[in-house]
Each structure stands twice: as structure tokens, then as C-alpha cells.
Amino acid sequence: MVSQKITEISVTPIPAYFPHEIGRNARNTGHGISGIEWLVRAKTDGGIEGLTIANTFLSNLGGNSVDDLLTILKEVFLGIRICDLLEVSNGRVIKPKPGPGRAFRENGWMSILAYDLAGRELGVSAVDLLGGKVRDEVPAYDTTLYFQDLRNPDTLSNGVASVVDEAREAYSLGWRQMKIKVGRGGRWMSPKSGAQRDADVVNAIREAVGPETVLYVDANFGYENRLDLLEFFIKETLPANLGWLEEMIPPSLEQYRELRKIQERLGSNALLVCGEVDRDPIGYVYMDMAEEGVFDGYQPDIVSQGFFRWKQIEDQLEGTNVVSQPHCFGNGNFGTRAALIYGASSKGFISLEDERIAPNVYENDEFTFKNGVYKIADAPGLGLNVDEEIFRRKYSHNEDKIVL
Numbered sequence: 579m580v581s582q583k584i585t586e587i588s589v590t591p592i593p594a595y596f597p598h599e600i601g602r603n604a605r606n607t608g609h610g611i612s613g614i615e616w617l618v619r620a621k622t623d624g625g626i627e628g629l630t631i632a633n634t635f636l637s638n639l640g641g642n643s644v645d646d647l648l649t650i651l652k653e654v655f656l657g658i659r660i661c662d663l664l665e666v667s668n669g670r671v672i673k674p675k676p677g678p679g680r681a682f683r684e685n686g687w688m689s690i691l692a693y694d695l696a697g698r699e700l701g702v703s704a705v706d707l708l709g710g711k712v713r714d715e716v717p718a719y720d721t722t723l724y725f726q727d728l729r730n731p732d733t734l735s736n737g738v739a740s741v742v743d744e745a746r747e748a749y750s751l752g753w754r755q756m757k758i759k760v761g762r763g764g765r766w767m768s769p770k771s772g773a774q775r776d777a778d779v780v781n782a783i784r785e786a787v788g789p790e791t792v793l794y795v796d797a798n799f800g801y802e803n804r805l806d807l808l809e810f811f812i813k814e815t816l817p818a819n820l821g822w823l824e825e826m827i828p829p830s831l832e833q834y835r836e837l838r839k840i841q842e843r844l845g846s847n848a849l850l851v852c853g854e855v856d857r858d859p860i861g862y863v864y865m866d867m868a869e870e871g872v873f874d875g876y877q878p879d880i881v882s883q884g885f886f887r888w889k890q891i892e893d894q895l896e897g898t899n900v901v902s903q904p905h906c907f908g909n910g911n912f913g914t915r916a917a918l919i920y921g922a923s924s925k926g927f928i929s930l931e932d933e934r935i936a937p938n939v940y941e942n943d944e945f946t947f948k949n950g951v952y953k954i955a956d957a958p959g960l961g962l963n964v965d966e967e968i969f970r971r972k973y974s975h976n977e978d979k980i981v982l
Contacts, residue, residue, distance in 0.1 A: 580659075581659040581660045581661035581662070581699065582622035582623055582624035582626055582659065582660055582699060583622060583623045583657065583658070583659050583660075583982075584620050584621070584622050584655050584656055584657065584658050584659075584660070584695075584982075585621060585622060585623045585656070585657075585981065585982040586619075586620070586621040586979065586980070586981045586982065587618065587619070587620050587621075587648070587651045587652065587655055587656055587979070587980050588618070588619045588977050588978060588979040588980075589616060589617070589618055589632065589644055589647055589648060589651070589977070589978050589979075590616075590617045590619070590969075590973050590974070590976055590977040590978070591614050591615075591616055591617075591973075591976055592614065592615040592616075592617045592910070592938050592939045592973055593612050593613075593614060593615075593938065594612060594613040594614055594615050594910035594911065594933075594935045594936075594938060595611060595612045595935060595936040595938070596609070596610075596611055596612065596613070596722060596933060596934070596935065596936075597722060597747075597748075597934045597936070598611075598722065598744060598747075599611050599729070600722060600724050601724040601725045601726045601728060601729040602724060602725040602728055602729070602766060603724055603725060603759045603761065603796075603798050603800075604759070604760075604761030604762065604764040604765055604766075604797055604798040604799065604800030605764075605765070605798045605799070605800075608724070608729070609724075613908055613910060613933070613935075614633070614910070615631045615633065615909070615910035615911065615912050615938070615939075616631050616632040616633050616635075616636050616647075617629065617631055617912070617939065617964075618630045618631060618632050618647075618651065618691060619964065620651075620655055620691055620695060622660065622695070622699075626660070626695060626698045626699055627698075627963075627964070628691050628692075628694035628695035628698060628959060629691065629694055629912065629960065629962055629964070630687050630688065630690045630691035630694065630881075630912070631687060631881060631909065631910070631912045631913070632647050632687060633687075633881065633882075633908060633909060633910075634685070634686075634687055634879070634881065634882035635647055635650075635685060635687070644978055648978060648980055650681070650685070651980070652980055653681075654678050654681045654688060655678075655688075655691070656980060656982055657982050658677070658678070660695045660696055660699045661696075661699075662675050662677060662678075663675055663678055663692040663695065663696060664692050664693070664696050664707075664886075666696060666700070666707065669700075669702065669706055669707070670706070670707060670708070670709055670710075671693065671696070671707045671708070671885075671886065671889075673886070674689065674692070674886060678692065682884060682886060682887075683887065685884075686881070686882055686883040686884025686885075686886070686887045686888075687881050687882060687884055688884065689884035689885050689886045689887065690881065690884050690885055690916055690960075693707055693708070693885050693886075693959070693960075694959040694960045694962075695959065696959075697958050697959035697960070698958040698959040700958075701958050702958060703919070703956060703957060703958065703959070703961065704885070704919045704959050704960055705919055705922045705923045705954065708885060708889065708919070708920065708923035708924075709889075709923050710923060711922050711923060711954065712922065712923060712924065712925050713921075713922055713954070714922075714953065714954055715951040715952065715953055715954065716917075716918050716921040716922055716927070716929075716930055716951060716952045716954065717754075717755060717928075717929045717930065717950055717951050717952075718753070718755065718914075718929060718930040718931075718932040718947070718950065718951065718952055719753065719755035719756055719757050719792070719794060719929050719930070719931065719932060720745075720748040720753040720755070720756045720757065720932060720934060721756075721757045721906075721907055721931045721932060721933060721934075722744065722748070722933065722934060723741055723744055723745055723748075723756060723757065723758045723759060723783070724741075724759045725741075725759060725762060725766065726740040726741045726744060727740050727741055727775065727779065728762070728766060736775065736778070738775075738778055738779050738782050739782075741758070741779050741782075741783065742779075742782050742783055742786045745758075745783045745786055745787055746786050746787065748934070749786075749787045749788075749791060751934075752947060752948060752949055752950060753932070753934075753950055754790070754791055754792065754949065754950030755791065755792040755793075755794070755821070755929055755950060756783070756787070756791065756792070756793055756794070757793075757794040757795065757796055757824070757931070758779060758780055758783060758793060758794070758795050758796070759795075759796055759797075759798070760776035760779070760780065760795045760796065760797045760800060760811070761776065761796075761797030761798050761799070761800015761801060761826075762775050762776055762800065763776070763800060763801070763804070763807060764797070764798075764799065764800030764801065764802060765800070769804055769807055770807065772800070772807075773801075773804075773807040773808075773810050773811050773814075774814075776795075776797075776811055777810075777811055777814035777815050780793065780795060780815045780818050780820070781814070781815060781817065781818055783818075784817070784818040784819075789819070792821045792929075793818055793819075793820055793821060794820065794821045794822045794823075794824060795815075795820055795822075795823055795824065795826075796824035796825060797823075797824070797825055797826045797827075798825055799825055799826075799827060799828050800826075801826045801827050802827055802828055803827075805827070805833070805836055805837065805840065808826055808827065808837070808840070809840045809844070812840060812841065812844055812846050812848075813844050816844060816845065816846060819847075820846075820848040821848060821849065822848050822849035822850065822851050822874070822875065822928075823837075823846075823848045823849070823850055823851070824851045824852065824854075824877075825851075825852050825854060825855075826850075829852055829853075829856075829861075829863045829864055829867060830863065831863065831866050831867055831870060831872065834850065834867055834872035834873055835870075835872055837850065837872070838850075838872050849874040849875055849928075850872070850873040850874050850875070851873065851874060851875030851876070851877055851903050851928075852864070852873055852875075852876070852877065853875075853876040853877045853878055853905075854877050854878065854879070854905045856876075856878050857878075859876075859878045859883065859887070859891050860876070860891060860894050860895070864876065865894070868895060868898040868900040869898060871898065871899055871900075873900060874899065874900060874901065875900065875901055875902070875903035875928060876891065876895060876900050876901070876902060876903065877902075877903045877904055877905045878891070878904065878905060879904065879905040879906065879908075879909070880904035880905065880906050880909070880913065880916055880917045880920055881906070881909045881912070881913050881916055883904075885916075885919075885920060888902065888904065888920060888924075892924065892926065895926075901926030901927070901928060902924050902926050902927050902928075903927070903928045903929070904917060904920065904927075904931070905931060906930065906931040906932075906933075907931055907933060908933075909933075910933065910935050910938070911935050911937070911938060911939075911940055912940075912962065913933075914930065914932060914933070914935070914952075915945065915960055915961070915962045916960070917930045917931065918930060918945060918952050918954060919954075919960055919961075922954045930952065938968075939964055939965060939968055939969055939972075939973060940962055940963065940964060940965060941963045941964070941965045943955060943957065943961060943962070943963070944957070944961075945961060
């Protein structure tokens with residue numbers, strides 16, 4: 579059978595709405611009520627369509643335009659046959675083909691499109707191309723609990739009730755894992771007051787959602803240069819039995835050694851996870867930390883790194899005790915599906931970062947969420963399809979397209 583040729587590529591901005599307004603964290607002033615998915619659609623002469631998003635390429639940090647995006651997509655994909663994107667052996671991807679390989683290394687999100695197209699043409703799930711399914715369900719955590727106490731102050735509760743109410747809502751909708759933003763003292767409050775508020779919020783949420791809900795915290799480096807206050811926070815939240823401490827301080831072998839000692843001294847069993855800001859994984863400092871065992875989970879973004887790059891990351895981490903915990907915030911519904919596919923194939927995967935984005939442009943399918951986990955359906959490629967009626971009615975007027 580002759581492999582199908584890519585004859586059309588389009589780019590469309592799709593609004594992605596959060597379940598509520600996202601407030602501040604330790605580093606920024608808030609995300610508001612919506613994000614965006616820069617949806618990339620690639621169609622073939624045989625009727626196959628593959629998907630990815632180009633959020634990383636069009637981020638504020640890069641300065642690229644839609645025209646730049648269409649140019650690179652044309653160079654890498656247009657007129658190319660699907661079989662010329664990835665080398666597949668015994669049903670698994672071995673490596674990218676030489677032509678697109680460099681582009682996939684520089685723009686990992688492109689490799690997800692290649693996996694989707696290859697899976698659809700071969701009639702297999704991208705999970706199979708990644709090495710096969712190791713679980714039928716992938717746990718997920720709500721990642722929308724920001725500094726709502728600073729957005730909705732209340733003299734009776736210091737605003738803590740605002741965050742607690744959103745945690746209760748997430749629990750009522752089925753989430754059994756939640757991540758709470760902390761690090762208020764890094765920018766928005768005095769250091770001591772911020773650490774106390776962080777602890778108050780965590781402990782109040784634990785009381786509200788019960789002992790079985792897994793709670794994580796993420797400081798976005800808000801405890802930088804304040805290991806004394808980080809020790810206070812860990813001590814104050816010991817009753818909350820936190821699942822992990824994420825990016826409490828910047829990466830440093832010496833500082834993470836000290837953080838481990840603090841945990842041992844206090845009896846904290848929380849995992850230490852970090853790496854979201856590592857743009858050239860695996861950076862030397864993270865590899866040094868992994869080899870010494872001073873952190874537990876590594877978390878560059880799943881979409882920006884892409885499937886093949888993440889497989890390489892896991893290979894590099896083999897022999898250490900560090901597992902994969904990909905970042906996924908800012909990737910919308912597409913990112914959730916990409917993380918589900920990867921998580922279903924990864925033995926070390928902990929939990930999916932879920933923005934709980936409202937349905938937008940995709941068809942309903944059998945990747946369903948219930949009681950804190952997503953069920954993995956057997957479907958070709960990513961199993962994610964655009965709802966053509968919704969796309970035509972709401973989004974097609976913003977589509978840019980190139981045709982062979």
C-alpha cells in the first residue's frame with residue numbers, strides 16, 4: 579500500500595476556557611478566564627487528518643507569527659508521505675526519519691502530529707507507537723487552584739475560602755487529585771505572611787476535601803533563598819500529607835540536598851518534582867540532581883517537547899529514581915489528550931495536569947473522565963477528531979490554510 583501524501587495544512591486559533599478565572603501565582607499576574615489552542619490540522623490525499631497545536635511556536639517568548647508557522651509547516655510536512663515522517667519497526671516508533679528529524683527536535687509538538695498521522699494510517703493507537711499500553715486509565719489532577727485569596731479578599735477568612743470553594747467544586751465534579759499554588763511570599767506578600775497563608779490554604783483545602791484526596795503544591799520558585807520559611811511551610815502542612823512539592827526553589831544540587839535534609843528531619847514523604855522551566859532537557863543541573871537522587875519527578879512540557887523527545891528523556895533518566903511528570907498547563911483540550919496518550923504508555927508517569935478546559939472544537943469520544951481518572955479508548959492515532967460542524971460555525975473564519 580502506498581503511503582498517503584499530506585496535501586493540506588491549516589492553522590486556527592481556538593479559545594480554551596478555564597472552569598473559573600485563574601488568579602496569580604508566585605511569578606505572574608494571572609491567566610484570566612481563557613487560553614488558546616493554536617490548532618494545526620494536516621490532511622492527506624487519502625482522507626486522513628492528523629492534529630497538533632503550535633502554542634509553543636507562537637508563544638509570547640518566541641516572537642513568531644502565523645506566517646512563520648505556515649512556512650515551517652510547509653517545509654516539513656506539505657507534499658510529504660506519512661511513511662517518510664517516522665521510522666516504525668514492529669509497530670513502534672524507532673526514531674524520526676532524517677528529513678523531519680531536526681525539525682522534530684527543535685519543535686517537539688510537530689512529532690505529535692507525525693505520531694497521529696502514522697497511527698491513523700496504520701490503524702493503531704499512538705500509545706502502541708510509543709511502546710504499548712501499560713495502563714487502561716490515567717489519573718489526573720485539577721491544576722486551577724491559584725491565589726484566589728488575593729483576587730477575592732475576605733476579612734473573615736483572609737480570602738482562603740475563595741480557594742477552598744474552588745477545591746470543593748473540583749471534588750464535586752470528580753477530581754480526586756488537586757494541585758495548589760503556593761509561594762505567595764516570593765512576590766505578593768511579605769515572606770513570613772506569605773508562608774503562613776500558603777499553609778493556611780493547604781490545610782483548609784485538606785479539611786474540605788477529606789483525607790483520601792491527593793494534594794500537591796507548586797511554588798513556582800516562590801521560596802527561593804528562603805529555606806527557613808520552606809521548612810516552616812513543610813512543618814505546618816505535615817498533617818495535609820502532601821503528595822509532592824513542586825518547584826519550591828530553583829534547581830540547585832546543593833539547595834536540593836538541604837531540602838532533602840529538611841524533609842528527613844521533619845518526616846515529610848512528599849515527592850520533589852521540578853524541571854518545568856528546563857528548555858533544553860535534560861539540563862546539566864537536573865541530570866546532576868537526578869544522579870544524586872535529590873528529586874523524584876521531572877516535568878518539561880509534554881506538547882512542546884513532543885512524544886519522541888519525551889521517550890529520549892525517559893531513556894536518559896533510566897537508572898535513576900526520577901520518573902516522568904510532564905507539565906501540561908497552557909495546552910488546552912489537545913494537551914490533555916496528548917498527556918493521556920503518553921501517560922498510558924509510560925511506566926513512571928504519575929498524574930496528568932488537567933486545566934479542566936471546557937469543550938471547544940473536538941468531538942465527544944470514549945476517552946471519558948470519572949472518579950479522578952481518564953479511561954483510555956482504543957482509537958487510531960490520538961483518537962481526537964475535530965467536530966466539523968462546530969469548527970465551521972465558530973472557528974473556520976479564522977483558519978489559515980496552505981494547499982499542495
